[in-house]
C-alpha cells in the first residue's frame with residue numbers, strides 16, 4: 001500500500017517525510033530550498049530512485065460568490081498516483097496555537113478523477129484525514145467542498161456578510177498527509193462577488209472581471225496570506241509611494257462611511273510603521289498589508305501573518321471614541337507578530353505542517369511580549385496617549401492581581417493549556433484563569449525592561465533586546481526558532497542578570513499576586529479610587545456590563561446576571577456566584593447607579609450591603625459586609641523615583657507628522 005500511495009510516507013528510513021516531498025513536489029522551488037548538499041548526500045539513492053515523480057502543483061480555486069450566505073465553494077486539484085492516498089484538512093492553525101481548523105464546517109465533500117466519482121472515508125480516529133483510492137491511469141484528483149463560514153472567523157462569528165468576506169485559506173484546502181507545508185506548491189485563485197475589491201499579501205498574477213489568479217506560493221505562504229474583499233473597500237498607503245517594502249492598510253466595511261479614517265489616524269498608522277522599524281531595526285517581509293474589516297456582522301479577531309495581519313473590529317471603530325480606544329492596540333499587536341511570533345517562533349510552535357501538534361509553553365513570549373510591545377507601539381505611534389496607556393495597564397494589573405486562580409495555576413500552565421482554555425465562557429474564569437499569558441506579559445516584560453535599564457545604568461533597554469532577538473537582517477519571511485535557554489542567553493547578552501531565575505519564578509511558580517515590579521520599578525504604583533478609568537467606562541458602554549470587580553468582587557451583565565464572582569472577594573464570601581442574577585440592592589431594583597450609590601452609602605454608614613438575588617426559580621437575600629467604596633484602578637506616580645514608563649512610551653522617531 002505504501003509503495004503505491006501518492007503522498008504518504010514511502011520509505012521507512014528516518015528521512016522519509018523529506019523523501020515523500022522529493023517524490024511529488026520536485027519542481028517546487030520550496031522543495032529546492034530544502035535540498036542542502038549534506039542532506040542529499042545522506043539520502044540513500046535507492047530510496048528515491050524507486051519513487052515516481054509528479055511535478056504538478058496543487059490548484060486551489062475558491063468561488064466566493066456565495067459569501068453573503070456564508071458559504072465558500074472550494075475546488076482543489078492535486079497531483080496523484082493510483083493507489084490509496086490520505087488527504088488532510090488543516091487542523092493546528094498558526095496564530096490560534098490549537099487544533100481549531102473548522103472541520104465540522106466542511107460540507108458537500110466529493111473526490112473525482114476526471115468524471116469518475118471516488119469513494120472516500122474519514123479516518124475513524126483522526127477527524128481531519130480523508131482516505132481515497134486513486135484509480136488506475138489517473139494523474140490528478142479533484143476535491144470539492146463547501147466551507148460553511150457562518151462561525152469560522154478566528155474569534156467566533158461569521159467570516160462574511162452581505163458586503164464583505166474574510167478568506168483564510170487553511171479553511172478551504174486539503175493537502176497530502178505527511179508532507180511539509182513548505183513543500184506543497186499551490187496555484188490559488190478566487191472568484192469574487194460582482195464588483196467587490198480585495199486586499200491580500202498574495203501577488204496577483206491576473207485578474208479578469210471578478211476572477212483573480214495569484215502567483216504560485218507554498219502552502220505555508222498561502223495559509224499565511226488571508227484575503228479580505230468587500231463592496232466597500234479602501235486602501236491607505238502607509239509609506240511614501242515607491243518605498244520598499246510597500247506597506248498599506250486594506251479596509252472593507254459595510255458602508256463607505258465606516259471607512260472614513262481620520263487624518264490623525266492615518267498619521268498614527270504611518271507612524272506605527274516607522275516606529276516598528278525603529279524598534280526592530282529590520283523587517284521580515286517584502287510588503288505588508290494591514291487587512292482591516294470593520295463590521296458588526298462578522299466575528300471580531302486579529303490573526304498575525306508574516307506579510308499581513310487579518311484584523312476585524314466593530315463597524316464604527318475608526319469613528320467612535322470608545323471603540324477607537326478599545327481597539328487601538330489591535331493592529332500594533334498583530335504587526336509586532338511579524339517579528340515576534342512569525343519570524344522568531346518558539347520551537348514548539350514551528351511545526352512542519354498543520355497536522356503536527358503545537359506546544360504552547362512559550363506563549364508568554366510569543367503573545368506576552370507581543371502584547372507588551374503592541375501596547376508600547378500603540379502609545380509611541382500616538383494611537384493612545386501615555387495617560388491612556390497607563391489607564392489600560394492599570395486595568396490589566398488590577399485584573400491579574402485579583403485572579404484567584406493564580407493560587408493554583410502557574411502562568412505557564414495557561415500557555416500550555418491554550419487548546420482547552422480558548423473560547424470558554426466567563427463563569428469562574430477568575431478561579432480557572434484564562435489566556436493570562438497575554439496580559440501578564442504586559443507586566444513581566446515591563447519588569448524585564450526596567451531591570452535592563454537599571455542593570456545597564458540606563459544605557460540599554462528592552463528595545464535593544466528586541467533589535468537583537470526579533471530584528472536581525474531584513475529579508476523575506478523566515479522562521480528562526482528559540483527555546484527558553486535561547487531567550488535567557490539573548491537577554492544576558494543585553495544585560496547580565498539572573499534572567500532564568502526571574503522568568504522561571506514568573507511563569508512556573510504560583511503567586512497570590514500579580515508581578516507588579518515593572519510598574520513600581522518604572523516609577524508608578526497601582527492604586528484604587530472612585531475616579532473613572534477611561535477603559536472601564538468604554539468597556540461598560542460597549543458591553544453594557546457593570547464592574548464591581550475590585551470592590552464587591554463581581555461583574556454583572558446587562559440584565560444583572562453575575563458574569564463572574566472572584567473567589568475570596570466580599571461577594572464570594574457572602575455566597576454569591578456566577579449564573580445568579582441581581583434583582584435589588586438595599587431593597588431597590590438594581591441599576592448600575594443604584595449599585596454605585598449603595599457602595600457609597602455603606603462606606604459612610606458602615607452597614608452591610610443587602611442584595612436580593614435570583615438563582616434559578618428561587619430568590620434569596622444576601623448581606624455583604626463591605627465598606628471601602630468604589631475601587632477603580634489607576635496608576636499613580638511615585639514621586640522621587642525615575643519615571644521610566646514615560647521614557648519607554650516616548651516615540652523613537654519624534655512626534656507624528658500631521659496631515
Ligand SMILES: [Zn+2]
Nearest residue numbers: 333337367370
Ligand atoms: Zn497575538
